[in-house]
Amino acid sequence: MLTVFKGWMERYFADEEAVLVAVLLIVGFIVVIQLGGVLAPMITAVIIAFMMQGVVSRLKKWGVGHKTAVSLAFLILAGSMVLALVYVLPAVWKQAHNLVKETPRMLQDGQALMLLLPERYPALVSESQVNDLIGTLHTRLGDAGQVVLSFSLAQIPILLSVLIYLVLVPILVFFFLKDADLMMSWLGSLLPSKRPVMRKIWREMNQQIANYVRGKFIEIVIVAGVSAICFGVLGLKYALLLGVVVGFSVLVPYIGAAVVTIPVAAIGFFQWGWSADFFWLLFVYAVIQALDGNVLVPLLFSEAVKMHPVAIILAVLVFGGLWGLWGVFFAIPLATLVNAILNAWPTSLTNEASVVEESSELEL
Structure with a gap:
């Protein structure tokens, strides 16, 4: 056993850079796990800076100076934040408040429909099963009500955190861009001068993360806007709220679209029942999801690494369990990082191959 382990260590950790990469990965993992909450504003600023870097690069290609390009990108960011805070968030909050007020009536209607099931399908559903299900739902709703109450009591520290984000994050974004x-250059000076593996991993991941962040932001905006407009045209209640929820559901590939289908269908059913409007809603929602998955995503992420759906879902589950929302958001880039590290990791076999290649070139 020791011989096998020693051979494995000599194969994968014979290179000094491999040991350094492993140490940096372990230290970074520990820092994110232990200090993720403290570093949340910094992580948020880095994500937004990656997104706005595309604007800066485009302006510089048009002949704009670096400082002017950074200032214009920062003004675009600040204007977008003001627009969201003044117009979008109040409307979404109002619709969410109205939905919470109307939830008891919707639950009563749902309970009445469930009580009809034993009469219509006595062979499949019994009255005791329906009563047990209703009791379980009441218990869950009571727990949810306590969560909402505790949330309302803890609003002051949350508001303070929001204020900190609104002030600190834009400042950090500005300096990250500038x-x-x-x-x-400073970070590179702390690392060895010869680091081909690190350079390879960084080049691939820098491009991948930048494309992913910008593409995912554009996807959220387009899907949310199209969904809200379509729901509004159909006359669905809480169209803006549901559109925003559908937009953010793209953060979780495959799973998000399936989960968001439940509130969209439920609100449509309680509003229209089994009518043509309800089926039109389901049809339009299915078309939006199909266009997002088959047209929008390939256009926005054409340079992304192709990954199997099973690998994507596994990455979402693993990194989401480790880092919560940030892990879900960066599940695909982190999976790409793992793949890039595995492909670029120096081993004794690759070192021998490179030596043979260099000797053959010298002979030629």
Whole structure:
């Protein structure tokens, strides 16, 4: 057993850079796990900076200076935040408040429909099963009510955190955009001068994360806007709220679309029942999801690494369980990072192959 382990260590950790990469990965993992909450504003600023870096690069291609490009990108970001805070968030909050007020009536209607099941399908559903299900739902709703109450009592610290984010994150984004090259040069000075594996991994991941963040933001905006407009045209209640929820559901591939189908269908059913409007809603929602998965995603993520759906779902479950919402958001880039590390990891076999290749070139 020791011989096998020693051979494995000599194969995968014979290179000094491999040991350094492993140490950096372990330290980074521990820091994120232990200090994720403290570093949340910094992580948020880095994500937004990746997104706005595309705007800065485009402006610089048009002949705009670096400082002017950064200032214009920051003004676009600030204007978007003001627009969301003044117009979008109040409307979404109002619709969410109205939905909470109307939830008891919707539950009563649902309970009445469930009580009809034993009469219509006595061979499949019994009255005792329906009563047990209703009791379980009441218990769950009571727990949810306590959560909402505790949330309302804890609003002051949440508001303070929001204020900190609104002030601190834009400042960090501005300096990340302005001094990105200086910061990267400083970080590079702390690492060995010869680091081909790190350079390979960084080049691949820098491009992948930038494309993913910008593409995912555009996807959220388009899906949310189209969904809200379509729901509004159909006359569905809480159209803006449901549109925003559908937009954010794209953060969780496959699973998000399936989960969001439940509230969309439920609100449509309680509003229209088994009518043509309800089936039109399901049809339009299915078309939106189909266009998102088959047209929008391939256009936005054409340069992304192709991954099997099973690998994507596994990455969402693993990284979401480790880092919550951030892990879900970065599940695909983190899976790509793992793949890039595995492909670029130096082993004794690759070192021998490189030596043979260099010797053959010298002979030629």
